[in-house]
Amino acid sequence: MPDRSFLAWPFFEEEHRELIREVRTLIERNADLREDCGGGDPDNRCGTFVRMFGNGLLKHAVPAPFGGNKQELDVRSICLIRESLAYQSGLADFAFAMQGLGSCPISLFGSDALKKKYLPKVVAGEMIAAFAISEPEAGSDLRSMQTTAHRDGDHLVINGTKTWISNADLADFYIVFCRYPEGGEKSYVALVVQDKTEGLSIHRFDVIAPHPIGTLEFKDCLVPVSAVVGKEGDGLKIALATLDVFRPTVGAAALGFARRALDEAVGWAKKRKAFGKTLSEFQITQAKVAEMALAIDASALLVYRAAWTHDVLKQPATREAAMAKLHATESAQHVIDEAVQILGGQGVLAGSVTEQLYREIRALRIYEGTSEIQKLIIANQLLKTAGEG
Numbered sequence: 001m002p003d004r005s006f007l008a009w010p011f012f013e014e015e016h017r018e019l020i021r022e023v024r025t026l027i028e029r030n031a032d033l034r035e036d037c038g039g040g041d042p043d044n045r046c047g048t049f050v051r052m053f054g055n056g057l058l059k060h061a062v063p064a065p066f067g068g069n070k071q072e073l074d075v076r077s078i079c080l081i082r083e084s085l086a087y088q089s090g091l092a093d094f095a096f097a098m099q100g101l102g103s104c105p106i107s108l109f110g111s112d113a114l115k116k117k118y119l120p121k122v123v124a125g126e127m128i129a130a131f132a133i134s135e136p137e138a139g140s141d142l143r144s145m146q147t148t149a150h151r152d153g154d155h156l157v158i159n160g161t162k163t164w165i166s167n168a169d170l171a172d173f174y175i176v177f178c179r180y181p182e183g184g185e186k187s188y189v190a191l192v193v194q195d196k197t198e199g200l201s202i203h204r205f206d207v208i209a210p211h212p213i214g215t216l217e218f219k220d221c222l223v224p225v226s227a228v229v230g231k232e233g234d235g236l237k238i239a240l241a242t243l244d245v246f247r248p249t250v251g252a253a254a255l256g257f258a259r260r261a262l263d264e265a266v267g268w269a270k271k272r273k274a275f276g277k278t279l280s281e282f283q284i285t286q287a288k289v290a291e292m293a294l295a296i297d298a299s300a301l302l303v304y305r306a307a308w309t310h311d312v313l314k315q316p317a318t319r320e321a322a323m324a325k326l327h328a329t330e331s332a333q334h335v336i337d338e339a340v341q342i343l344g345g346q347g348v349l350a351g352s353v354t355e356q357l358y359r360e361i362r363a364l365r366i367y368e369g370t371s372e373i374q375k376l377i378i379a380n381q382l383l384k385t386a387g388e389g
């Protein structure tokens with residue numbers, strides 16, 4: 001059972017403690033969430049998780065009155081859910097998170113018609129969402145995206161390639177970021193593209209910790225103008241606002257992985273004997289455990305500070321979100337590595353919890369902005385305001 005003492009921190013309210021009880025009950029009732037050692041077909045398992053969270057946890061992934069339980073997204077709740085699910089299963093966390101990330105542009109900027117069409121089905125677990133911005137030649141450097149959209153009467157015609165798209169070929173719709181051929185900062189547009197739209201083809205590939213991912217090819221793919229999310233020209237703003245909301249939640253998932261790794265390490269250190277003692281009696285092990293716990297608490301403070309800044313102060317939390325993601329993902333990698341070390345050979349046994357965590361954590365330092373990009377964001381924010389007042 002993960003340490004929940006942090007719920008007494010002033011970032012949280014009674015509704016958050018109640019939410020944790022709800023998640024715990026869900027975990028107790030669903031063996032799929034308790035016994036995940038990474039086997040099975042990821043698409044089937046994601047589908048199972050999305051249905052499992054339908055009209056329950058997914059109410060936290062979109063706003064009211066479109067199926068969600070609050071007028072605005074509560075990032076603390078999303079973080080608590082992600083942390084709790086990641087502690088159990090990387091894929092369960094992924095399935096939950098993608099419903100939020102993939103629908104967030106509609107939640108934040110969509111017309112009422114788009115909200116009514118998509119959000120209640122996302123909450124019910126009847127539609128799977130995806131967020132498509134990265135391209136083969138535009139990852140960190142989003143502004144250099146090449147996928148274009150041009151007007152043709154009441155339609156937009158999309159041409160180009162998106163890659164690294166989570167939920168590729170599983171999603172019912174994709175929020176696709178394109179640019180108008182004229183270029184410039186106001187040439188970006190976000191569009192909802194439904195699965196099986198003519199002109200969209202999808203190729204899958206595998207990554208280190210299996211989850212649905214692939215490349216989307218658009219060849220004269222026609223979507224109605226009504227599929228534009230927010231204002232034409234605001235595409236980049238929409239993408240960055242979505243990432244500001246979801247970056248702390250990536251940190252929360254990393255936190256869940258790290259807490260699990262610490263628990264696995266402590267459990268093992270207390271029972272494994274060497275040189276006539278348990279590992280936990282050696283000071284080198286104690287130092288490792290202390291550093292792991294310190295890294296986890298520091299991450300939790302940063303993650304929930306970012307979430308609280310968004311929810312309670314209602315201020316732009318760009319710097320806080322970048323710090324939370326950067327620290328939580330980087331330190332979780334280290335915590336998990338130390339856990340593997342404490343478990344020795346058992347730590348790298350294929351299918352073991354630590355081996356799975358070791359693979360699961362890696363991509364979190366890359367997606368939704370690499371660690372290097374988070375540093376640039378933090379420095380940029382700092383240098384912009386340094387010396388003022």
Ligand SMILES: Cc1cc2nc3c(=O)[nH]c(=O)nc-3n(C[C@H](O)[C@H](O)[C@H](O)COP(=O)(O)OP(=O)(O)OC[C@H]3O[C@@H](n4cnc5c(N)ncnc54)[C@H](O)[C@@H]3O)c2cc1C
Pocket residue numbers: 131132133134135136138139140141163164165166167207213363366367368369370371372373
């Ligand atoms: C598992 C996984 C899931 C993903 N899911 C999605 C998804 O659902 N939707 C989506 O749109 N994208 C997704 N992505 C893509 C992800 O967001 C990109 O991989 C990420 O933004 C990095 O882009 P890149 O891979 O092109 O690397 P690059 O941008 O080419 O970067 C390569 C390296 O160069 C470094 N670098 C780049 N610029 C600088 C700089 N200015 N200074 C210093 N270093 C720099 C980077 O930090 C990195 O270390 C996913 C990626 C992965 C791995």
